[in-house]
Amino acid sequence: MSELKFIDTEAGPIRDGILEDLENGVGDPLYPGDERRIFGEALAQVVVAVYNSVNDACRQKMLRYARGDVLDALGENRDTARLDPTFATTTLRFGVNEAVSHNIIIPARLRVTGDFIHYFLTDQTVVLYAGQLFVEVGATAEKGGADYNDAAIGELSQIVDLSDVALIDYVTNTEPTGGGGDQETDEAYRERIREAENRLSTAGPEKAYRYWALSSSPIVTDAVVESETERISRTLKTYAGHAFQGGANLIPESLAVYLPGGSEAVDGTDYTASYDDELLTLTLSGSLAAADEVKIEITRNMYGRVKIVPICAGGELPDEDVLEAVRRVCSADDVRPLTDIVQVEAPQVELYDIELTYYTTKANESEVVKNVEGPDGAINRYIYWQGSALDQEINPDELRKLILCPHWIENPIGATRVIITKPEYKELPSTTVAKFSGNINVQHVVKD
Incomplete structure (x- = not known):
């Protein structure tokens, strides 16, 4: 799809036009170093910036270019609001090391954290009754978003409002936190606005x-x-x-x-x-x-x-x-x-293994190993790509492409050759997603 421009923002023609008008106005040619020419060239930069701002404002009237609040406004026109973030949840256990003879009240909205950055609040007031060692209660993240997911069991161990439950000896989460989702991104929201007419x-x-x-x-x-x-x-x-x-x-x-x-x-x-x-x-x-x-x-x-x-x-x-x-x-x-x-x-899950050998030169070995096996390397990118969508076959050629041509970086250095034994190409039912099994055997060979 071609880029849509409401105003010509090419710097060269704008600069040439301004200098030509200045020369016509003063009646003299403006050579490099002439202060009037320097003024004209500086003015051209300002005009180009203004033209780009106006062009961007005009383009945001179109759904494919809109972003932020403008995209929200276009969504309102189609009765399609942006989805708010969802809140992660977990179950907290409050306990004492030895039973006490009186009840302990755990108030609602008591804050618990594991890092003093992400806070979870108890959903309701519960009572640790006399003679019991612990009581459990649901808790919800203070804010919405995926950042509150994946806190491991036992990670939420600090009571922030300690004065409210002074007699409690410990708190822990009995299950990993999950269910949090970020606010709908511009790209996802834009696609949903496009599909809004289908709901009619x-x-x-x-x-x-x-x-x-x-x-x-x-x-x-x-x-x-x-x-x-x-x-x-x-x-x-x-x-x-x-x-x-x-x-x-x-x-x-x-x-x-x-x-x-x-x-x-x-x-x-x-x-x-x-x-x-x-x-x-x-x-x-x-x-x-x-x-x-x-x-x-x-x-x-x-x-x-x-x-x-x-x-x-x-x-x-x-x-x-x-x-x-x-x-x-x-x-x-x-x-x-x-x-x-x-x-x-x-979805149904189809597991796949990874087994491959890739080749590199000695001069590029460290860079290629990072680009293939590093945290942001080809293998991890392939695992994410392969498992993030439905109606998608297991395709080792995508892994091959990422290993040979790591296009996500500037001046990419990929392997010179790769032999992929696993996974093998396999068509999957539309409701099945391919997931990495965890079984991996990767070797690299250095050739002069």
Whole structure:
């Protein structure tokens, strides 16, 4: 898509135009070093800056260039507000080393932290009753955002408002913190505004359900919507070398026919199939020519039953809270067509290993090793890319590209050659996400 300009901001023509007007005004040529020329060149820089500011302001009227508050205003025009950040949660345990003879009140909104930067507040007032050693209560992050996620068990161990619970000996979180999401980014928000018109349909199209799924939470970054299917198995009686299965929405490409011994029959040798007017017809031959019955399996579409599979930022699998949020939004009476049944599921996971050898020269060894195996290197970038989206095959060529050409840095130095044994290319169902198994074997070879 070409860059849109409302005003020409090329510095050269603007500068030349100003100098030409000055020369015409004073009636003399302006040579380098002439103070009038120096003034004109300085003025040109100011004009270019102003033109760029005006051009940027004009371009922000367009959705593809808008950002910040301007993008929020465009979203309001389509009744699509930016998603607010969500708050991470956990469970806190307050306890004493020895039981005491009186109750201890743990007030609501008591602050607990592990680093005195990220604070969690108790959700409600609870009581540690006399004779008991601990009590647990839910807690929510003080602010929204993903920064409050992934505090390990036991990390939240400091009571900030200690005077409110002076007799408590310790506090700890009994589960990792999670569920926090940043405010919707400009790019994600822009894409959702583009899709806003899809929500107006009442026919239940894929794009409408996807729009509402992405609107359910800022941590939901992708979703696959598809009609449910059902795999059916039937044993059919044969009539004069033919067998029949009626039914709408059968998928002929999914047909499997079996021989009496249980092995799969060969299309074109043991049978031929046709599907017309909602009737599947098998013409039997070869090993099935004399069969009294034949077993088949076939998949059919379950129109009216919608399956939505969301995935979260960074490829995180959605927990039950996220799934429930998507289910609630997509099943609302003003979203879901009356005849649809909506099911929301977490993605299936396909694990893959990494095993490779890459080559470099001695002069570039340290730089190449950093670019391939470092924290921001090709392997970690590939793992993130591969696991962050649905409807995406396992593609080792993407890993190969990142290793040979680390394009995210200036003057990239990549490996001279790479042999990738694992992963192997594999197509995945649209609702399956590929995740790194943790098994990795990477070697590098230095060649002069």
